[in-house]
Amino acid sequence: MASHRRPKQPSRTRVTVLTTAAAAAVALSAQAANAAPSEKPSKDEVKAKVDKLYEEAEQATEKYNGAKEKQEKLQREISTVQDNVARGQEELNDLRDGLGSMASAQYRSGGIDPSLQLFLSADPDDYLDKASTLDQLSGQQVEALKKIQDKQRDLAQQRAEAAEKLKDLSATRTELGNKKKEVQGKLASAQKLLNTLTAAEKAALEEQEQRATRSSERQALNTSTGSSTPVGHGSGRAGAAFAAAQGRIGSPYVYGATGPSSFDCSGLTSWAYAQAGVGIPRTSQAQANAGQRIYSTSDLQVGDLVFFFGDLHHVGLYAGNGQVLHAPRTGTVVRYESMGTMGGPFMFGVRV
Template sequence: MHRRHRATTALALICALSVLVLPGQASADPAPPPSAGGEGDKSLDQVRREIDELYRKAAVATDAYNLAEDQAQDQSGEIVKLARSIVAGEQRIEKLKDRLGAQARAQYRTGGVPRSAQLMLSGNPDLFLRGAGQLKQGQQAVKRMLDEMTRTQEDLRTYSKDASTEWTKLEANRKRKEKAQKEVKKQIDAAEKLESRLEAKERERMLQLERDEQYRAQSAWLNSGALKGGKGGAATSQGRQAITYATAQIGKPYIWGAEGPGGFDCSGLTQQAWAAAGRDIPRTSQEQWRLLPKVPVSAMRPGDLIVYFSDASHIGMYLGDGAIVHAPRPGRNVTIAGAGSMPILGVVRPG
């Protein structure tokens, strides 16, 4: 099975690269030119666009789910740290209480007469002076213990308050996750229901219409001169590692919320690819767009991430020569596609 998967991956790469080698003819979509459509294609194309829109809404909801999941994990970790701090603080207070208790017990054994009074009544000036110094040191030690206890108690109150805040956030994120999960399921179910009504020939024709549209978009993008200049240069060593990981996943299914190894959503693929290259990046396409350094399309280089649609709901990794590797949507597998086959919002550079 593994040899067959590697062979499939290698074949996909060869097929894609075979149409990318000539800069003047670069096209990451090996599909033939658009075919002529009839009147029946109009209604079928409307269904396709409706299905695409449902999957796009599912992608937005998936990003919301992934972000809530990521934040919930961070908050859970913070709560654990706070809990440990509270336990450590309580143990420290117990130790301070024991030490102060020892001081009190020592005084009780002297009959409750303060050490200062005992020294004054001794009648020995040398003993008095020596003891007075010891007494001062003892008083300072007690004061330090009391001050430390006060600070520790204040810290415990802060830790408890922070823990309560994190619990509130965690509960809010749990609800956000549940809501997003329901929304993802709702949109995917609606899309699959629409697709299930189509006959096999209609589904095949609809797929061809999709390829036709991607071909037109890719051709228009290449003809616009978007890649002219080549300012981005070659991939960095980290970029090459990220590309190696991402292309090795070709053929694996899109699974919403997944980060591998069996399947990926779009940002799960890009995140794990760059993690394999030693660079941690945010989990969602929207956070990757928001937080990673932006570069002009004309200056992008292999390994950069191209963000799609105005809401940053999709992302893919640039391979060079006008191609990306990405996890398209539910029902599809990780594949190579034209970088301009979808509306580009911008480009970000993890490293």
């Protein structure tokens, strides 16, 4: 007689585990489905994030510029100290040779005790003349030894100074490398975000950028003449610097660049003033102390330096009519722009 066995039922524990796992999987799938639409940011969200990254890149760029300027200064100073040390060593060698020559001459004259020389001398008057000469040589030796000691101390101090500067240079080079990596990292992150956009979205952003540029340029034109001259007119060296910058309109922004074909913000202003025969510091923060500060926009004149953001990481040239001529950021060119659309507050101007 065939036996009828009941099918083995899964344990209650196993059923519970399977049910829980299935529920979790369903929940995760639902979350993924809900999250999927928001994974890809909108064009405007991408632009906002990219603009923020560009601003952070510009902040890092000015620190990079400062480290680079310090490196170049240290290299010049080290070269000068090393040249001085080399010349000092030659002078020390000459002093030592001179002392050696005097010592040899004294030895050849006979280094005998003076009283014994006088006792043996057939001509006391001749001896006294020689003794006078020996006393003179002895005085020269003392003076030579003093000069050698002074030169040795001087060389030791200069070598210590060179060692400190070389140590500072090494730290500055490390800082420079770190800032360069930071800038490149920000720019790479911005490009990665831009790459998430479709071709149509990229084209729309580019058109938006071009419209903003054209609008700023129109506002900067002299409406009465229609010329490409801003409403304000520069004079003196500020006017000459502004005219030089005008000639670079359309040149691309490149971090760390100081012209003549590409610029960052402080690279443009320092280059422009150099064309006017005026040397100003390399970084925007240092340029903020290059002249008389002007806090009212109504007092600004064409060619004055104008600074933005609390940390002064952006600088341009005042163009008149509330406009700035500047190198804005990566992906843009030297252009006019309204002071109200700089992305950060106007802090003050500087008249060099």
